[in-house]
Amino acid sequence: MTAPLLKTTGLRVTGPSGVIVAGLDLEVGHGEAVAIVGESGSGKSMTAKALSGLLPRGVSASGEIELEGDPIAQWRRVRGSRVALLLQDPFTSLSPVHTCGAQIGWAVRDRRRRAERVRSLLAEVGLSADVAGKYPFELSGGMRQRVAIAAALSADPGLLIADEPTTALDVTTQRGVLDLIGELRRERRMGLILITHDLRLARSRADRVLVMYAGRLVESGPADEVLRAPGHPYTARLAECDPPLDRRLPELVTIPGSVPQPHSVTAGCPFAGRCDLVVDSCRTTTPSLVETGAGHLVACPRTTGEGLAPSPPVSMDRPEPAEPRPADEEILAVRGLTKRFRGREQPALDDVSLTVGRGDAVAIVGESGSGKTTLARCLVGLERPDAGTVEAPSRIQIVFQDPYSALNPGMTVGTSLAEALAAAGRPRSEVGGLLELVGLPGAYARRRPRALSGGERQRVAIARALAPRAEVLVCDEPVSALDVSVQAGILNLLAKLRADLGLTLLFITHDLAVARQVADRVHVMYQGRILESGPAGAVLSAPRHDYTRRLLAAVPGEE
Amino acid sequence: MRRLPVTIVVSVVILTVVLACAIAGGLIAPHALRQSLYLGSVGAGQAGHLFGTDQLGRDVLQLSVAGARSALAGPVLVALGSMLIGVLMGTVAGYRGGAVDMLAGRYADLLLAMPAILLAIVVAGLLGGGYWIAVGVLVLLFSPSDVRLVRAAVMEQASRPYIESAKVLGIRPRRIMFRHVLPNVFPIIVANVLLNVAFALVALSSLSYLGLGVPPGAADWGRQLADGRQLLGSNPLASIVPGLLIILTATAVNLLGDWISDLLDRKVATR
Numbered sequence: 001m002t003a004p005l006l007k008t009t010g011l012r013v014t015g016p017s018g019v020i021v022a023g024l025d026l027e028v029g030h031g032e033a034v035a036i037v038g039e040s041g042s043g044k045s046m047t048a049k050a051l052s053g054l055l056p057r058g059v060s061a062s063g064e065i066e067l068e069g070d071p072i073a074q075w076r077r078v079r080g081s082r083v084a085l086l087l088q089d090p091f092t093s094l095s096p097v098h099t100c101g102a103q104i105g106w107a108v109r110d111r112r113r114r115a116e117r118v119r120s121l122l123a124e125v126g127l128s129a130d131v132a133g134k135y136p137f138e139l140s141g142g143m144r145q146r147v148a149i150a151a152a153l154s155a156d157p158g159l160l161i162a163d164e165p166t167t168a169l170d171v172t173t174q175r176g177v178l179d180l181i182g183e184l185r186r187e188r189r190m191g192l193i194l195i196t197h198d199l200r201l202a203r204s205r206a207d208r209v210l211v212m213y214a215g216r217l218v219e220s221g222p223a224d225e226v227l228r229a230p231g232h233p234y235t236a237r238l239a240e241c242d243p244p245l246d247r248r249l250p251e252l253v254t255i256p257g258s259v260p261q262p263h264s265v266t267a268g269c270p271f272a273g274r275c276d277l278v279v280d281s282c283r284t285t286t287p288s289l290v291e292t293g294a295g296h297l298v299a300c301p302r303t304t305g306e307g308l309a310p311s312p313p314v315s316m317d318r319p320e321p322a323e324p325r326p327a328d329e330e331i332l333a334v335r336g337l338t339k340r341f342r343g344r345e346q347p348a349l350d351d352v353s354l355t356v357g358r359g360d361a362v363a364i365v366g367e368s369g370s371g372k373t374t375l376a377r378c379l380v381g382l383e384r385p386d387a388g389t390v391e392a393p394s395r396i397q398i399v400f401q402d403p404y405s406a407l408n409p410g411m412t413v414g415t416s417l418a419e420a421l422a423a424a425g426r427p428r429s430e431v432g433g434l435l436e437l438v439g440l441p442g443a444y445a446r447r448r449p450r451a452l453s454g455g456e457r458q459r460v461a462i463a464r465a466l467a468p469r470a471e472v473l474v475c476d477e478p479v480s481a482l483d484v485s486v487q488a489g490i491l492n493l494l495a496k497l498r499a500d501l502g503l504t505l506l507f508i509t510h511d512l513a514v515a516r517q518v519a520d521r522v523h524v525m526y527q528g529r530i531l532e533s534g535p536a537g538a539v540l541s542a543p544r545h546d547y548t549r550r551l552l553a554a555v556p557g558e559e
Numbered sequence: 560m561r562r563l564p565v566t567i568v569v570s571v572v573i574l575t576v577v578l579a580c581a582i583a584g585g586l587i588a589p590h591a592l593r594q595s596l597y598l599g600s601v602g603a604g605q606a607g608h609l610f611g612t613d614q615l616g617r618d619v620l621q622l623s624v625a626g627a628r629s630a631l632a633g634p635v636l637v638a639l640g641s642m643l644i645g646v647l648m649g650t651v652a653g654y655r656g657g658a659v660d661m662l663a664g665r666y667a668d669l670l671l672a673m674p675a676i677l678l679a680i681v682v683a684g685l686l687g688g689g690y691w692i693a694v695g696v697l698v699l700l701f702s703p704s705d706v707r708l709v710r711a712a713v714m715e716q717a718s719r720p721y722i723e724s725a726k727v728l729g730i731r732p733r734r735i736m737f738r739h740v741l742p743n744v745f746p747i748i749v750a751n752v753l754l755n756v757a758f759a760l761v762a763l764s765s766l767s768y769l770g771l772g773v774p775p776g777a778a779d780w781g782r783q784l785a786d787g788r789q790l791l792g793s794n795p796l797a798s799i800v801p802g803l804l805i806i807l808t809a810t811a812v813n814l815l816g817d818w819i820s821d822l823l824d825r826k827v828a829t830r
Contacts, residue, residue, distance in 0.1 A: 380727045381726075381727065382723055382726065382727065396727075397724075397727055397728070398723070398724065398727050400720035400723070400724065401720075402720060405719045405720050405721060406720045406721055406724065407721050408721045408725075408739050408742075408743070409743065410742045410743055411739075419725075419728075419730060419734075419738075420725075420728045420730075423728045423729045423730045423731075424728070424729070461720075461724065464724060464728070465724070465728075467728070468728065468729070
C-alpha cells in the first residue's frame, strides 16, 4: 500500500490566546477531494494555513505532517512544488503591478520555457493566451481566480489547498471555477483540500467531508453519507440551517448560541452548550471519534450509527401565495430610475420601475454589478439618481451587509440606539424595548460593538433602523457576511418583525435560497435592468427568463 | 499588559523632567537670569557652575532649566493650534466634499507650495520677530498637512455603513462629523500632534537661533545655542547642553508619538 498524499497526526495550532486547532488527524489520497466544513471560528482556515506553512506571526503548529510518507521539515522546499494554496479573494491575492503572465511564470524555473509554460497553463484553466499580457484589474473576478489557479499549478503541485475559492465570486462564475478545479484534479490526479462554509458545495464537490467545530473535528466520512445521515448533532443542525431553494419553510432552523472560542473548551464536547441531545457526560468527557460506518467517524457519545433523524419534520410549509394579494396600498414606487457613475460605460441603473405594497416582502436578486445595491441606496437617499422618481415614505431605513462596520465602534449599543431614537424625537427609555424587539437582552445596551458577535451586531443594526418606527426596511445583503446558523436567526427575526409591526421589507440579495425564504415577490436584476418579476414561487421554480434559469442552475447542489 | 519598551520609559522620564522644569522652572533654577559680570564666561567645573557660564556670566545649567518653558509651551501650542485648524477644515472638507473640499484643498496647496521656514523668517522679520509671533506663523504653516491628514481619515470613515446609517436616520451632519467620525480618527490626530510638537520644537529653536524668536538674553535653547557660538573656545558646553536638550526632547516626543499611535491603532483594530 502506498503512503497517502498527505497525512497529519495530532495537528495542533496554537495562537497567542490559546489553542486554535486542537489535534486534527487528516488524510488525503492522490486524486482525492476532501472538504473541511465549518463556521467561522471553527479553525478551518488556520488548518489550511498550517498545512501550507503560512501561519501568521505568533501562531505555531505542532504535530506531524507527512507528504507522501516524508515528514515535512522545510516548508520552502514543499510549498509550490508539492503543495499549492488558492485563496479566497482573487482581488487581493494577485499582485496589481505585475502582468498575469509574469505572476504565473514566477514559479517556472527554466527561463527559456517560461512563456510556453504560461501559455499552456492558461489554456489549461480555459483562458486565452493574451491574458498573459494583461494586468489583474483588467479581468473579471472569475478570470482572476482562474489566473490564480494557473499560478498555483505552475510548479505541478501534488496537493491543492483551496480556502473558500469561490466565496468572493458570483454564482454563475462560481460554478465554472469549481468545475475547473474538479477537472484539473482528475486530470492531474492531484489531491484537493477544499475549505468551505457551504455544506451544499462540499457535498457536490468532495469525496470526503470533515466537519470542524471550535477547533475540533466532530465528524468525518464520505460526503454523501455525512450530509444525508449526519452522525453528529452539530452536522445535523448545520445542514438544516441551510435554507432550501425549492420551498419556503415556516420557520428556519437555527442553532441557539454561538461557536465557543476553541481555547475556552476544556473538557467535554465543544457543542454541548448548544446541543438539544445533550446528556451530562457530554459536559465532562471529551468524546472521541468512533467509527459508525465505513470510514464514517463521529465524535458524539449519543450517536447510534443510524444517522440522526432530521429533527423537526418539515411538515407545514408556510403557504406561498401563488399570486401575492394585490397590495391594498402602494408604499413605495420607483419610476424610470436611471443612474450612471462617472467613468462607467454601463449604467448602474437603467430605467428601473417597481412598486411595493404596504406590508409586502420583496426581494431584489442579482449578481455583483447588477445595480441592486445602487437601487437600495437611491431608495434611502444615499445616492441621487440621474433620472426617474422615487416615491418613498420618510420613515424608510436601511440595514447594510457588513456587521463589523455597521455600528460606531466607539459608542455603546445603548448610545447608538438612543441617538437614533433622539433623531426621530423619541426618548432614550425606548432603548430596552428596541433591543427586546430584535431578541437581545436589555443589558446589551451597555456593551460596545466589539463585545458582540456578527449576528448580534446585525440585530443591533436592525434595532437602530427600527428606532424611528420605520415603515419600510431596505436590507442590503444583511445576512451574506454571517454563518448559516446565524443567518437563519436574522431571517426569522425579519419575518417576525414583518408580521408583528406590519413592516414592508425590501430585501437585496445574491442568494436565491434566502430570497425564497424571505420574499413574496422577486425581481431579478442584471446589468442595471429588471429582467423578470413575479411571485417568488413562480420566478424561482419556473423562471421565464434565460438569465434567471442560468442563475438557478448555478446554485451548488442543484445540478 | 505587556512590559513597556525601554525607549518609551526613557522618553517618558526625559519629558517628565522637561515638563517639571517648564512648570516649576522658577523654583528649580531661581537664579537662571542672574548675571555675574565678575565671573564672566567660565568653563565647566567652576564651583557652583556644573556646566560653566555663558557670555553674560549666567549659569548654563540654570539657564537651560529655565529654557524648558519656551521649549515646550510654543511647540505644544503650534501642534495643537495647527491641529485645531486641521480638524475643523479637514473634517468638514472630508465629510461634505464638493466646494468646501475644493477650498480646503487649495488652502493646503497654497501653504505647502511655499517654503515654510523661509516664509516664517520673512513674516517674523516683517512683524519684528518675537516668540508668540513665531508661534502664530508656525501654527499657520503646520496646518495644511493636518488638514490633509484629517480629511483623508474622515473620508475613509465617511463611506462606512455606520456613518451612512446615521445619515439615513436623519442625524444632523454636524453631529455625525464630530460625534461619530472624529472619535474614530482620533488615534491619527494624537499621533500627528505629538510628531508636530517635535517638528515645532526644532522649527522654533531654529527661528530663535536666527534671532527671530525670543528676544536676546531670554532663556531659550535655540537662543542659547546661537549665543554659545562665540564661546566654543572658552565654554563649548554653553551650546552643547541646549543642543543636546533639543535633540533629546524632540526624539523623546517622536518616540512617544509613534508608540501611542501604535497603541491606539491596535485598540481600534481589536474593536
